[in-house]
Amino acid sequence: MSKRKAPFSEDNPNHDLCDMLTELADYERNVSRNIYKYNAYRNAATALAGHPTRIQSGEEARKLNGVGAKISKKIDEFLQTGKLQKLEKIRDDDTNTAIGLLTRVSGIGPAKAKQLVDAGVKTIEDLHRHEDKLNSHQLVGLKYFEDFEKKIPRHEIEQTEEIIKKEIHELDPEYLITICGSYRRGQLESGDIDVLLTHPSYTSTDGNARRSQLLKKVVNSLVSKKLIIDTISLGDVKFMGVCSLDKLKRDVRHGHARRLDIRLTPHDQYYCSILYFTGSDLFNKNMRAHALQNGFTLNEYTLRPVGSTGIPGEPVVVTSEEDIFEYIGYPYKKPSERD
DNA sequence: ATGTGAG
DNA sequence: ACTCACATA
Numbered sequence: 001m002s003k004r005k006a007p008f009s010e011d012n013p014n015h016d017l018c019d020m021l022t023e024l025a026d027y028e029r030n031v032s033r034n035i036y037k038y039n040a041y042r043n044a045a046t047a048l049a050g051h052p053t054r055i056q057s058g059e060e061a062r063k064l065n066g067v068g069a070k071i072s073k074k075i076d077e078f079l080q081t082g083k084l085q086k087l088e089k090i091r092d093d094d095t096n097t098a099i100g101l102l103t104r105v106s107g108i109g110p111a112k113a114k115q116l117v118d119a120g121v122k123t124i125e126d127l128h129r130h131e132d133k134l135n136s137h138q139l140v141g142l143k144y145f146e147d148f149e150k151k152i153p154r155h156e157i158e159q160t161e162e163i164i165k166k167e168i169h170e171l172d173p174e175y176l177i178t179i180c181g182s183y184r185r186g187q188l189e190s191g192d193i194d195v196l197l198t199h200p201s202y203t204s205t206d207g208n209a210r211r212s213q214l215l216k217k218v219v220n221s222l223v224s225k226k227l228i229i230d231t232i233s234l235g236d237v238k239f240m241g242v243c244s245l246d247k248l249k250r251d252v253r254h255g256h257a258r259r260l261d262i263r264l265t266p267h268d269q270y271y272c273s274i275l276y277f278t279g280s281d282l283f284n285k286n287m288r289a290h291a292l293q294n295g296f297t298l299n300e301y302t303l304r305p306v307g308s309t310g311i312p313g314e315p316v317v318v319t320s321e322e323d324i325f326e327y328i329g330y331p332y333k334k335p336s337e338r339d
Numbered sequence: 340a341t342g343t344g345a346g
Numbered sequence: 347a348c349t350c351a352c353a354t355a
Contacts, residue, residue, distance in 0.1 A: 109344050135353070137344080194346085232345090233351045240345075240351080261346075263350090277346090300348080 013054040020078055021045035021071070023087060030103055030110040031096050044071045055079075098122035106141030106148055106259075107232070137232050144242060147257040151189035156255075159245060160193060163227055168197075171221050175199050176270065180277035186336035192259035193243065196273055204266040204301075209236040215264040229257065237264045269301045271318045276300040283338040291328040303327055
């Protein structure tokens with residue numbers, strides 16, 4: 001879900017301007033490889049997205065921070081003509097569109113896409129003819145190119161969850177398992193399946209992820225049950241791969257391949273992780289900002305008090321998501337209220 | 340070690 | 347923003 005993103009809500013009055021700037025940003029990142037221009041366009045788009053009323057001119061936009069002379073000029077052109085010459089040109093150039101396409105394959109980023117296009121590889125069919133130029137992650141991305149762009153219906157994730165929990169608990173009933181992401185927020189469809197895993201024997205102070213093999217055991221069992229059908233990467237604490245219900249459900253014969261992530265987190269950090277991976281991104285950002293104002297720093301792993309010195313202290317003990325809200329004096333929000 | 344990519 | 351996994355050097 002991270003590559004194709006629509007970061008700005010449809011209901012904002014400057015939606016079209018945000019789209020224009022985001023398209024320019026993507027071009028600077030993927031084609032020009034200029035991360036500074038990329039950031040400049042993104043910052044400007046974010047500023048516009050946060051502006052409550054319709055921008056009437058480049059001059060007005062210039063007052064926002066993140067919008068300087070050059071972007072202000074582009075806004076004027078867009079407002080007056082309904083388009084932007086620079087963007088029209090970019091859209092016409094087939095090198096640019098090819099890079100844009102190849103970048104949609106999981107595992108192919110801007111650098112690889114550029115290299116491929118320079119070698120004359122510009123379409124998905126070209127990729128199939130030149131699989132020798134791809135690493136194992138990229139081959140998986142190519143194999144499931146269409147499927148990975150499809151949303152996953154909530155019902156399918158529910159079925160997957162049931163199978164995952166059953167299999168893992170057969171292995172060891174002490175594993176704790178939570179599917180996070182937009183699924184946990186109650187959305188009717190999601191981009192991938194994000195599983196959080198822990199075990200009482202594995203904490204940040206004792207237990208060792210490498211030695212315990214807690215993650216690998218789980219992955220092995222799901223592979224042998226044919227739920228996991230491909231692996232992108234597998235380390236001590238994070239698995240990235242592909243799952244499908246095809247071989248498991250009689251009523252599913254031509255199901256889609258789905259992106260599945262499983263991460264193993266220490267038992268004492270489980271709830272901070274759940275909070276973090278449930279999102280949304282914006283909610284996390286706001287919650288962290290609130291934590292800071294109340295003298296805490298919150299990350300994926302821990303909640304720590306930060307004294308007048310600015311140096312974070314020892315992590316506080318967290319045994320539920322509610323604990324975290326309580327500590328920082330933030331009214332509890334159910335996952336479904338975190339959009 | 341460093342770069343790439345994903346999330 | 348930051349971390350993990352991987353493929354190179």
